[in-house]
Amino acid sequence: MATEWAGRLLLDIQHLSVDYGVGMDAVHAVDDISLSLRRGEVLGLAGESGSGKSTLAYAVSRLLRTPATVTGGRVLYHSHANERVGGEIVDILGLSEAELRLFRWDQLAIVFQSAMNSLNPVLTIGAQIDDVLRAHRSEMTAAERKTRAVELLRLVGISADRVHSFPLELSGGMRQRAGIAIAMALSPDIIILDEPTTALDVVVQREILIELLRLRHDLELSVIFITHDLSLLLELADTIAIMYAGRLVELATRRELYRQPRHPYSYGLINSFPSLRGPRRKVTGIPGSPPDLRQVPSGCAFHPRCPFAFDVCKRIVPTLMRAASDQPQQVACHLYDPAHMPAPPTLADMAARFEAASEGKAVS
Amino acid sequence: MNIEHQATPAIRVMAPAASVLEARHLRKDFPLRSANPFGKKRAVQAVEDASLALVAGRATALVGESGSGKTTVARMLARLHEATAGEIVFRGQRVPAKGSQGIGTYRRAVQMVFQDPFSSLNPVHDVRYHLSRPLRISGHATAATVTEHALALLERVNLTPAEQFLRKYPHELSGGQRQRVSIARALAVQPAVLLADEPVSMLDVSIRLDILNLLARLKDEEQLALLYITHDIASARYFTDETIVMYAGQMVEGGPSEPVTQEPRHPYTQLLLSAAPDPDRMRDESAAPQELPARGEIPRLVSPPTGCRFHPRCPHAMPVCRERFPGRTELGGGHWTNCFLYGDGAPATAPGPAAAR
Numbered sequence: 001m002a003t004e005w006a007g008r009l010l011l012d013i014q015h016l017s018v019d020y021g022v023g024m025d026a027v028h029a030v031d032d033i034s035l036s037l038r039r040g041e042v043l044g045l046a047g048e049s050g051s052g053k054s055t056l057a058y059a060v061s062r063l064l065r066t067p068a069t070v071t072g073g074r075v076l077y078h079s080h081a082n083e084r085v086g087g088e089i090v091d092i093l094g095l096s097e098a099e100l101r102l103f104r105w106d107q108l109a110i111v112f113q114s115a116m117n118s119l120n121p122v123l124t125i126g127a128q129i130d131d132v133l134r135a136h137r138s139e140m141t142a143a144e145r146k147t148r149a150v151e152l153l154r155l156v157g158i159s160a161d162r163v164h165s166f167p168l169e170l171s172g173g174m175r176q177r178a179g180i181a182i183a184m185a186l187s188p189d190i191i192i193l194d195e196p197t198t199a200l201d202v203v204v205q206r207e208i209l210i211e212l213l214r215l216r217h218d219l220e221l222s223v224i225f226i227t228h229d230l231s232l233l234l235e236l237a238d239t240i241a242i243m244y245a246g247r248l249v250e251l252a253t254r255r256e257l258y259r260q261p262r263h264p265y266s267y268g269l270i271n272s273f274p275s276l277r278g279p280r281r282k283v284t285g286i287p288g289s290p291p292d293l294r295q296v297p298s299g300c301a302f303h304p305r306c307p308f309a310f311d312v313c314k315r316i317v318p319t320l321m322r323a324a325s326d327q328p329q330q331v332a333c334h335l336y337d338p339a340h341m342p343a344p345p346t347l348a349d350m351a352a353r354f355e356a357a358s359e360g361k362a363v364s
Numbered sequence: 365m366n367i368e369h370q371a372t373p374a375i376r377v378m379a380p381a382a383s384v385l386e387a388r389h390l391r392k393d394f395p396l397r398s399a400n401p402f403g404k405k406r407a408v409q410a411v412e413d414a415s416l417a418l419v420a421g422r423a424t425a426l427v428g429e430s431g432s433g434k435t436t437v438a439r440m441l442a443r444l445h446e447a448t449a450g451e452i453v454f455r456g457q458r459v460p461a462k463g464s465q466g467i468g469t470y471r472r473a474v475q476m477v478f479q480d481p482f483s484s485l486n487p488v489h490d491v492r493y494h495l496s497r498p499l500r501i502s503g504h505a506t507a508a509t510v511t512e513h514a515l516a517l518l519e520r521v522n523l524t525p526a527e528q529f530l531r532k533y534p535h536e537l538s539g540g541q542r543q544r545v546s547i548a549r550a551l552a553v554q555p556a557v558l559l560a561d562e563p564v565s566m567l568d569v570s571i572r573l574d575i576l577n578l579l580a581r582l583k584d585e586e587q588l589a590l591l592y593i594t595h596d597i598a599s600a601r602y603f604t605d606e607t608i609v610m611y612a613g614q615m616v617e618g619g620p621s622e623p624v625t626q627e628p629r630h631p632y633t634q635l636l637l638s639a640a641p642d643p644d645r646m647r648d649e650s651a652a653p654q655e656l657p658a659r660g661e662i663p664r665l666v667s668p669p670t671g672c673r674f675h676p677r678c679p680h681a682m683p684v685c686r687e688r689f690p691g692r693t694e695l696g697g698g699h700w701t702n703c704f705l706y707g708d709g710a711p712a713t714a715p716g717p718a719a720a721r
Binding site for chain 1 (some may be wrong): 429538539540541569570571572573574577595598601602603626635636637638639641642643644658659660662
């Protein structure tokens with residue numbers, strides 16, 4: 001995939017599709033998505049509600065329950081990718097229950113938005129870490145487990161004396177950190193964070209993000225960071241994937257995306273955040289609202305909200321392709337297909353169109 | 365994002381306009397129930413000495429994290445909470461207590477828009493009902509004209525074609541549309557003051573600005589005095605004229621939004637700004653994440669820190685900060701702060717220490 005990231009390939013998601021329900025009424029929550037994650041990389045998944053970003057994470061970690069089913073694709077995990085090229089490749093979607101039990105938490109851990117509420121209220125933080133280690137590292141002695149628990153808490157910035165604290169004695173930010181510490185207990189290669197800081201205040205959010213970036217650096221951790229807050233990803237992710245209605249619409253490094261978002265949706269999303277610095281200017285957001293996945297618009301799902309939409313957009317679903325032949329940035333938009341458009345829009349065109357759309361728009 | 369599509373409406377000159385609604389030294393304690401009837405009575409000291417003035421046609425932002433007391437201030441202004449101490453002055457007159465005569469007029473003039481559009485509309489009633497009730501009760505419409513008025517309201521909040529929306533039920537509307545109905549409902553009684561409590565934080569990011577731009581337009585058109593409560597200081601800067609920052613129930617800094625967000629003086633405002641997500645930092649190309657000037661969270665307000673409640677986290681804390689809360693120091697141009705670094709209620713003589721930045 002198109003990244004400049006140099007680390008070895010760790011996770012390779014190929015043409016993954018997930019449906020909720022079956023038959024005619026099936027909702028395509030994730031539709032033919034391919035992504036890759038390298039060692040030490042922070043991959044940001046951005047999208048609004050219903051974009052399929054959480055479903056994708058659940059599918060990768062095999063946490064989907066009926067009526068959700070994976071209808072196609074593979075999720076290849078390159079184990080020991082750091083030691084030898086290629087290495088052993090397993091398809092996570094094909095693992096048996098027993099294999100999955102060994103794989104999950106050990107190689108891939110996930111932290112949910114409500115991780116701070118998913119701690120066991122009647123066990124101390126230390127006991128909950130101990131639990132994980134006892135189940136997965138039976139060779140460790142009690143003393144070793146205790147040392148490890150303290151070490152993990154220190155890793156996420158919690159002082160050692162908190163080992164004996166119950167969750168209710170900790171603030172929301174501390175509990176979220178404890179959740180991350182538990183996820184890190186077995187030193188996984190990959191950690192998936194699903195809106196890990198959304199419920200937290202900005203100062204606490206910033207503290208946790210700084211901590212995460214440090215962990216990534218120190219432990220060569222690979223992170224999949226899911227959020228609706230694109231401004232956050234622009235600061236911390238290496239690669240950013242933008243999803244809309246279950247499909248990938250743009251894949252770029254954060255610098256490329258910041259400098260020149262190619263998809264009109266990406267442009268609109270970035271411009272949905274008023275700026276904290278520089279001149280105050282009018283920003284418009286995107287007209288309309290995210291689609292209902294039960295009635296996804298034909299062709300490009302974004303076309304009813306897109307100020308650039310032309311007739312092809314209503315008929316043909318665009319595929320991911322390079323925005324320009326000399327760049328790795330990928331976009332799924334007919335504007336970049338020379339067959340339909342002689343010249344792709346510039347940033348100034350985007351600004352003008354969105355401005356015009358916000359003036360004459362009706363409903364959102 | 366280096367494109368400037370349109371200059372924002374220039375910040376209006378701060379004319380000494382008469383305030384519509386004023387809060388003077390509001391205080392709110394929420395008593396705690398105790399298992400021991402003889403034990404010491406305890407209370408959550410949610411707001412300590414909050415004063416603000418809302419002016420017609422101007423937006424004021426109240427910015428703070430959870431637990432800062434910003435919502436409590438709005439609820440006191442809306443008379444949903446009775447203030448423990450202090451007074452509320454509406455058009456020069458003291459607002460009477462809950463349940464007394466004359467409170468009805470006040471309630472009509474001061475309307476609130478809530479955070480959660482999914483629970484603030486009644487699911488068993490359609491949009492027509494939500495709009496016609498306030499129209500009829502306030503006497504702004506008769507049975508004959510109520511539909512016409514409701515349609516006009518929907519058009520004012522950009523819900524068109526209005527006829528279609530009139531028959532819809534909340535579950536048929538998206539979050540943004542519901543919030544527009546909530547705003548239309550508040551406008552139905554022709555209020556003078558609109559208190560918007562985090563009106564966009566539960567909406568999808570791409571539609572937040574639409575709602576904010578709508579509120580800004582309505583504020584101008586109807587000359588509403590708007591209080592915008594938010595945790596997002598960037599949006600406060602974007603569309604309000606004045607910004608007030610609260611921390612743990614205390615107002616720590618305020619003034620015209622531009623200086624407050626661009627040259628923050630209080631250490632807490634500086635912390636808040638340095639923690640806010642800001643893609644424009646990318647310009648610096650500095651890969652290393654910067655360290656925060658202070659850590660920690662808002663303290664529990666049952667037994668808040670004495671003096672300035674920020675002192676346990678403040679990198680510049682002095683002994684006096686522990687003893688009492690500083691008075692308001694004017695920094696010029698309407699910008700003020702309550703911080704000993706800049707004085708103690710006296711006009712600022714010495715500029716703040718460079719270390720504060």
